[in-house]
Amino acid sequence: MPTSNIKISGKHNLKNGLATALAARASEIKSDVIRESLRTFEGVEHRLEHVRTVDSVNYINDSKATNINAVWYALDSFDVPLTLILGGRDKGNDYSELVDQIKEKVHTIIAIGEAQPLIEEQLKSVVPNLKTSKTMNDAVRMAKQGAKQGEAVLLSPACSSFDMYDNYKHRGNEFKKAVNRL
Structure with a gap:
């Protein structure tokens, strides 16, 4: 096979x-x-879940990726340019562990949640575009503006969700709602 x-x-x-x-x-x-x-087998919800393709851009929900290691594996899964939605409540992350993957694959990071300042501090010199957003809906709209045909938008936060959401499922569902509003 x-x-x-x-x-x-x-x-x-x-x-x-x-x-x-x-x-x-x-x-x-x-x-x-x-x-x-x-x-x-299509996989499990909130784990590299394909949500929708809009204007030839794939939107992927990996809300369950609540640590750096999980995000590393998510990034390793792609061979197309990415917009990465990253952040939430930080759990003592060292985002520099993602630098090689980000340099190779990510052109835009949209930081959300309480971790925004730490993400900016550690990754602003690594990625061409680093933006911040107060809501998931705005993060998805920003991602749509910058993503090009054949690329992907990946929610893989590396953080817990408890600053903005009840849990990773709630965060992932809000991402999916935002994508479906595009």
Whole structure:
């Protein structure tokens, strides 16, 4: 089965899928059942979830990415230029751990929430465009203005949501609502 037929995105998800396939084969599940599962599994809500494509720009909800490591893997999943919506309530993050990924893939960061000053301090010299937004709706509108055809807008905050939202699900749902209003 070509890996391009696997529905979920991300190198880490490919590895997880292959490990699952090996476990399934060890359990004597037929290969055609495994292939169909890998081909149709869409992933889990708020984890690299494709929300919508608007004007040939993909909007991706990764609200569950509440730490630097999760954002690193999210960024590693893309080979197109990105606008990254980052921030919330900081958990002692060192955003410089993302510098190489950001330099390679991100042209715009839109910082939200309480972490805005820290994100600006640590990343303003790394990314060509760093903006701030008070609301998710405004962040999504700003992202739409700067994103070009074939690019993606990624909500992958690296922070908890509790400064603005009840939880990561609430934040992700607000992102999806904002995207669907475009």
